[in-house]
Amino acid sequence: MIKLEFEHRQAGHCENGVTSNLLNYHQYKISEPMVFGIGAGLFFSYLPFMKMQHAPTTTFRVWPGMIFDRLTKELGIQTVILKFRDPRESMTKLNEVLDQGYPVGLQVGTYNLTFFPPEYRMHYNMHNMVVYGYDHETYFVSDTLMEKLVEISYEDLMRVRYAKGTFAPMGRMYYPTYVPKEINLKPAIINGIYKTANNMVGVPFFPLIGVKGIRYLARQMRKWEKKLGPEKASYYLGQVLRMEEEVGTAGAGFRFIYGAFLDEASRVLNQEWLKELSIEMGENANKWREFSYYGSRNCKKRGKADQSYDFLADMLMDCADREEKIFKKLAKIK
């Protein structure tokens, strides 16, 4: 039996939380917003051609796994990232790594996750959690979404690690092995902000990414009711809101976390203007919350629109304008 001394801390977003908790185990304290900012996790894209649960995908974050990769590269932390073809082999390797005394981050699908709240148990393959020990057939799990530490059986763990569908995890496991003693955060923060700003306002031509993506979504939204009928339109809207509020975003599609990061960055870098931008970002995040508040009313009435889609689209346009202003300023960071 192996049970490592792992401190469980809840987090708004699973991958940030896992990364932050894993580094915390290696005696390196880093907050969740900091992980998110340096990993350049903020993003927006609207992909009408990629359907998820019968509605177009909207994403508010970068590809799964990218935050951990970018953060550890920026900070010079040595890591191991593995994928396996054979499920049994992946479980043996997991046991081996735990025996060596490293807690391991896993990418899993949520459908068969037994300890998960039932309402979340859709097929969603981008969830992350930490396994910090095992006892025969039982694995000890720290999941940042859950209040308490939880357990899962061998069979179930194998099943969730080999969930199929979009972004199939393929038994992906990752863990840091060595954290340098002296870490200089400043260049990492600047790089992170620069990358995010570039993703949001610097992508040329392609209209579905970043601020342009938000505007595109708003323009499409105006047509939804006419094109799809009231029921489907409200479901499409619901899908946007679920992506914005539900899938571990800590509210407003990560805008709160990013604002908190800018706040922290202004203190580390001693740049006062970042503080101002963090306030602007917070106000922008509150606007997104307002959007989801009004939007969720449309989803409730089942067909009858409470707020017109034009009104909601105007709110999105407003958010896009605010974000364009913020990220154009952030792109000039030195």
Place this chain on the structure above:
Amino acid sequence: MDTVKEEKTETGGEEQPYHYNRELFYSFDKEKGYSQRVDYMIPENQTIIRQQWDLVEERLKGIRYLVTSGKRSPIAWYMEKALMEIPMLAGYMEMSAWRIRWHITPMGFKQLKPRILEKYAALFGITVEALKHPDLENNLR
């Protein structure tokens, strides 16, 4: 449990089925700055989750009709019940999506070999007998 009941009345007596796990949320206030709080899901978020499960139930109704009228095989029913789509089921079964499309027609289902039937049954967590004669009840879990 008592505290949960109190919260229910606070939100105007609205139905709040999801109240057994508290999550971390961030918020921003102009005076206080950023803060974190651990709380249950707010009612608006519950609405949008509920909407998704409503759609699942509706789709199940449609599929039940198709299965009973002999236009789809029971595999279509179990696929929908497990919230899967054809490409995903193809991934789990390690087959091409076209073969799955053939299997969800009654004709293709009749010709299935026992080995493949067993594979389907194991995937859906049921017996082969239940796969052939499905219990078309609308209980999701």
